[in-house]
Amino acid sequence: MLNRNEVKYxxxxxxxxxxxKEEVFIAEGVKIxxxxxxxxxxxxxxxxxxxxxxxxxxxxxxxxxNEDELRKISNLETPNKVLAxxxxxxxxxxxxxxxxxxxxxxxxxxxxxxxxxxRIADWFGIENIIASDDTADLYNPKVIQSTMGSIxxxxxxxxxxxxxxxxxxxxxxxxxLHGENIASxxxxxxxxxxxxxxSKGIGTDIEKYxxxxxxxxxxxxxxxxxxxxxxxxxxxxxxxKA
Numbered sequence: 001m002l003n004r005n006e007v008k009y010x011x012x013x014x015x016x017x018x019x020x021k022e023e024v025f026i027a028e029g030v031k032i033x034x035x036x037x038x039x040x041x042x043x044x045x046x047x048x049x050x051x052x053x054x055x056x057x058x059x060x061x062x063x064x065x066n067e068d069e070l071r072k073i074s075n076l077e078t079p080n081k082v083l084a085x086x087x088x089x090x091x092x093x094x095x096x097x098x099x100x101x102x103x104x105x106x107x108x109x110x111x112x113x114x115x116x117x118x119r120i121a122d123w124f125g126i127e128n129i130i131a132s133d134d135t136a137d138l139y140n141p142k143v144i145q146s147t148m149g150s151i152x153x154x155x156x157x158x159x160x161x162x163x164x165x166x167x168x169x170x171x172x173x174x175x176x177l178h179g180e181n182i183a184s185x186x187x188x189x190x191x192x193x194x195x196x197x198x199s200k201g202i203g204t205d206i207e208k209y210x211x212x213x214x215x216x217x218x219x220x221x222x223x224x225x226x227x228x229x230x231x232x233x234x235x236x237x238x239x240x241k242a
Contacts, residue, residue, distance in 0.1 A: 002047070002069045010047075010073040010085065016137050023088050025139035029080040032149050034059070039152035042087030047073060052081040075141045088139065091155045095128040097170055099190050101238055104172075105131040106161060106206050107197035108227055114138070115146020116228035117195070122150035124235045129154060130192070132161045165209035168192070172211050174202050175230055179213030182237040193234060198227050 012018040013026050024044050027033050030052065037043060037059060046062045053064055070079045095102065103126055108114050114136045121129055136143060138156045147154075165172060174194040194210060196202035202210070216225065216233050225233075 002063070002065055002072070007072050010083070013085065014075055014141060016140070019088075019137075019139050024085050025088060025144060026075065026083060026141050027086055027144050028074060028076055028083045028141070029145070030082060032144070033082050033084045035149040036084070036086060036152055039149075041089060041152070044085040044087060046082060046084045048082040056082075076145075089152070091157070095130060095155060095157050097128065097168065097190070097192070100128070101126060101188070101190065101235070102170075102192055103129045103231070104161065104164075104192050104194045105129060105135050106194055106202050107132055107200070108135045108195065110198055110227075111136045111140045111142035112146050113198060113226065113228050114140075115143040115148075117231050118143070118147045118154050118156070119150040120228060120232045120235065121154050122147075123232075124239050126235065127153075127155060129156045130161070130164060131156055131158050133158055161206055162209075165192075165206075172209050174207065174210035174213050175234055176202065176210075176213040176215055177224070179215040181217050182214050182234055183217070185214065185237060188238060191238070193231075193238065195227055195231050 010026070013022065013024065019025050027036055033046065034056065043061045046059065047065045047070065048056070048062050049067060049070060050064055053062055070083060074083055103117070103121055105117065108117065108131070118129065135158065138151070144151060171191045172194060173191050175196065194202055194206065214234065216230060
């Protein structure tokens with residue numbers, strides 16, 4: 001049974017400052033929780049309903065809760081049997097970018113978009129994402145849910161992008177409305193692909209670091225593409241050329 005202090009503590013973790021202070025995050029659901037545990041994320045505590053516990057007797061640090069208690073601590077409209085408070089992952093201090101295609105995110109604010117981009121990166125074998133400081137927090141519960149477990153396999157590095165570009169010599173490609181057709185890109189095995197903000201695109205202070213502008217040719221009438229959708233299309237072409 002949950003006590004009031006536990007409920008208050010878990011609810012506090014929906015705020016970034018508290019997650020940072022405690023070095024933990026929340027994951028929910030019968031698919032994501034076991035996957036992250038299997039990937040090696042440390043467990044602070046897990047809250048599961050009885051039938052989930054009965055089916056996962058190999059997992060430790062589990063507290064049994066009923067459906068009403070789970071609803072009190074869940075961030076989901078329909079809680080999915082289990083909620084875990086997990087320790088943040090340890091990642092290298094610097095990304096290994098050599099001979100790899102890596103993503104750079106400039107101001108991706110929407111948590112769902114960020115989570116989907118991480119999932120897309122995982123699909124295409126992208127190991128590293130470099131994100132501007134104003135990009136959504138990796139450990140936002142909506143990001144975690146949208147990654148569908150891909151957070152375990154993709155490293156995210158938050159940094160000042162201007163300093164990052166100044167200290168790296170890798171070719172920088174930018175997804176722009178006006179640029180070279182992605183279908184005409186030649187073979188490439190190493191680059192930084194910049195994806196801009198959902199509504200504003202790549203910032204003017206970042207544009208000057210882009211060496212090759214690329215675009216997805218439009219044949220219809222839509223004004224723009226969702227950032228995650230554009231990422232998937234471009235990566236599929238880059239990987240074909242890798």
